[in-house]
Amino acid sequence: MTVGLEHFLILSAVLFAIGLYGVLAKRNAVVILMSIEIMLSAVNIAMVAFSRYGQFITGQVFVIFIMVVAAAEVAVGLALIIAIYRSRKTVDAEKFDLMKW
Amino acid sequence: MMGLDIAFWILAVVSVAAALAVVLMRDVFRAALFLVLCFFTVAGIYITLSADFLAGAQVLIYVGAIGVLIIFAIMLTRESRKGSPSGRLRLPALLIGLLFLVTMVFVVANTDWHVVEEVTTEPTTKAIAESMFSEDGFVLAFEIAAALLLAAIIGAIVLVREK
Numbered sequence: 101m102t103v104g105l106e107h108f109l110i111l112s113a114v115l116f117a118i119g120l121y122g123v124l125a126k127r128n129a130v131v132i133l134m135s136i137e138i139m140l141s142a143v144n145i146a147m148v149a150f151s152r153y154g155q156f157i158t159g160q161v162f163v164i165f166i167m168v169v170a171a172a173e174v175a176v177g178l179a180l181i182i183a184i185y186r187s188r189k190t191v192d193a194e195k196f197d198l199m200k201w
Numbered sequence: 202m203m204g205l206d207i208a209f210w211i212l213a214v215v216s217v218a219a220a221l222a223v224v225l226m227r228d229v230f231r232a233a234l235f236l237v238l239c240f241f242t243v244a245g246i247y248i249t250l251s252a253d254f255l256a257g258a259q260v261l262i263y264v265g266a267i268g269v270l271i272i273f274a275i276m277l278t279r280e281s282r283k284g285s286p287s288g289r290l291r292l293p294a295l296l297i298g299l300l301f302l303v304t305m306v307f308v309v310a311n312t313d314w315h316v317v318e319e320v321t322t323e324p325t326t327k328a329i330a331e332s333m334f335s336e337d338g339f340v341l342a343f344e345i346a347a348a349l350l351l352a353a354i355i356g357a358i359v360l361v362r363e364k
Binding site for chain 2: 102103104105106107108109110111113114115116117118119120121122123124125126127128130131133134135137138141144145148149151152153154155157158160161163164165167168169170171172173174175176178179180181182183185190191192193194
């Protein structure tokens with residue numbers, strides 16, 4: 101069976117589902133951020149696959165922008181986690197209640 | 202074509218296994234190393250899709266920058282003997298993930314995609330640059346991305362600065 105567009109899309113869906121599970125189920129905030137990165141990579145695979153099998157380059161341009169946003173997101177996210185760790189001495193997402201009242 | 206198919210299957214299996222290891226490992230540091238492996242295999246998948254520029258960018262940005270950043274954050278926030286346990290929402294999360302997966306596979310399998318089978322082996326760098334910087338391209342988005350990166354850097358510095 102030759103590999104086609106469907107294979108790449110299903111691989112992308114599998115990776116996205118794994119990332120989704122990680123984001124919802126994990127308690128360590130750094131692992132949640134890592135799962136978000138897996139989800140972004142999954143979306144990128146789908147974009148590049150559409151770009152390859154549709155013969156238009158815009159999908160790859162979008163992937164570059166997603167990479168920029170992912171880098172910004174991970175920098176700010178990790179800075180937030182380190183700031184919370186300094187004041188709370190924990191990275192457990194279920195113990196983050198600073199914005200509850 | 203046969204070689205590309207074999208490469209795809211190997212990369213797909215390794216990337217899914219690495220992603221599973223990220224969410225299932227109890228040790229956060231090992232999870233981060235598996236995340237780096239996952240990023241590497243995704244770069245390989247870009248190569249099988251003949252996206253050479255993106256494969257290079259993936260290795261530089263994800264493996265080089267984001268991987269190192271995450272490992273640094275783990276070292277700075279290491280909790281003694283806690284690891285990365287699952288929360289109370291484990292079963293609902295599993296259910297939602299599976300539901301999403303089944304829906305997506307159903308949609309992908311039942312859609313009539315119009316695909317172009319012939320492979321372009323030319324470098325994509327020039328095509329991406331032309332698409333990005335041409336008259337009706339993404340120049341404005343490019344400038345906004347630069348401003349976003351600057352804002353993110355300043356924000357990160359302000360957040361972690363000692364009082």
